[in-house]
Amino acid sequence: MNPKPFHALSVAIPILGFTLSIQAVDYEEEIRPILNEKCFKCHSGPRAKGKLRMDDRENFADRIGGDDPVIVPGNPANSLLTIKAGLPRDDGDAMPPPPARARGAEPMTSVELNLVKQWISLGAKFEAGEMTETTAPTEAAPPTESSESTMANEMRAWTNFEGNTVKAAFIRLDGTNVVIRLENGSEIPYALEKLSNESQALAKKLAAAQ
Ligand code: HEC
Known part of the structure; x- marks a missing residue:
């Protein structure tokens, strides 16, 4: 009408x-478990693939922003990590790599990928408290x-x-x-x-x- x-x-x-309340993304609570399940297998420890170590904050932080980033804070569309995780499963550059997928390595679900993108949009911070500048206060008036x-x-x-x-x-x-x-x-x-x-x-x- x-x-x-x-x-x-x-x-x-x-x-x-x-x-x-759903827009504030907590790294420890929401992001790390996804990376742990889907990526740590090859991206943790000293022999992490592609020199991308996600299980250790300091190592991971070296690839967030800086000279050779896999994450561009605030910009998921230009972040290699979410680009690769979002490629079609048969794309040779996709993560996990297609051969590993064929052996059962699961890619992120679209919900997980969106959450990771949202975390990157909000600045890819490890500390929940650091995000208060970019997100609205959740328990304020x-x-x-x-x-x-x-x-x-x-x-x-x-x-x-x-x-x-x-x-x-x-x-x-x-x-x-x-x-x-x-x-x-x-x-x-x-x-x-x-x-x-x-x-x-x-x-x-x-x-x-x-
Ligand atoms: C079965 C092993 C395996 C799994 C699981 C895996 N990766 Fe990888 N990853 C690799 C290998 C091998 C490379 C290096 C070769 C390449 O870049 O394709 C790599 C490289 C990368 C790179 C590029 C690093 C650089 O600087 O060039 C990114 C980003 C990446 N992976 C993200 C992910 C994400 C996100 C996940 C989880 C969704 C994931 N990977 C899961 C094996 C894996």
């Missing part, structure tokens, strides 16, 4: 607490109804020039695109000029607050 009225925004608010807040990672309603609304978290401005994260965890670039004036202004304000 009628297009969604703009006050449908308020419907998004009650689930905020939930959304925020309940989110206000104000759409003026500049809290990072808050789920917001974005409206395009056709009046369609999508719920997503602001990640960053990237040239003429705004990168947003949908509720399913996928990050997509969206042309800024296709957003409504209000949403364009919001994106710019959030970028300025970063």
Whole structure:
């Protein structure tokens, strides 16, 4: 019938607490177990394959950022680790390598891969506490109804020039695109000029607050 009225925004608010709590990714609790199960077999100990040792924080940290990174903090799309883990199973560069897969080594599930990407998006930190700068406080005062807040990672309603609304978290401005994260965890670039004036202004304000 009628297009969604703009006050449908308020419907998004009650689930905020939930959304925020799943957006903070804890390395020890959530990421290390995935790497342990899927990658440590070949990427731990002094003889780790590809000189990529993931079981030891100091060794692993050497490959996070720096000269020869497998992880580019904040940028999962350019991180070799998530690129390789996400390749089709028959791709020769995929991880685990296809021959090992044929012998039963399981690749990450898409849920696991998304979680690792999210951890990288948030800066690939080992300490949960270090992430408080990039994520919104989870146990702070309940989110206000104000759409003026500049809290990072808050789920917001974005409206395009056709009046369609999508719920997503602001990640960053990237040239003429705004990168947003949908509720399913996928990050997509969206042309800024296709957003409504209000949403364009919001994106710019959030970028300025970063
Ligand atoms: C069965 C063994 C095996 C498993 C399991 C495995 N890898 Fe590897 N990995 C290798 C070998 C061998 C190399 C070196 C050759 C190459 O780069 O293809 C490598 C290299 C890599 C590299 C490149 C390092 C560099 O600097 O060139 C990355 C990134 C990587 N693996 C990620 C992963 C991830 C993520 C997982 C878990 C999902 C994983 N690997 C699981 C065997 C494995």
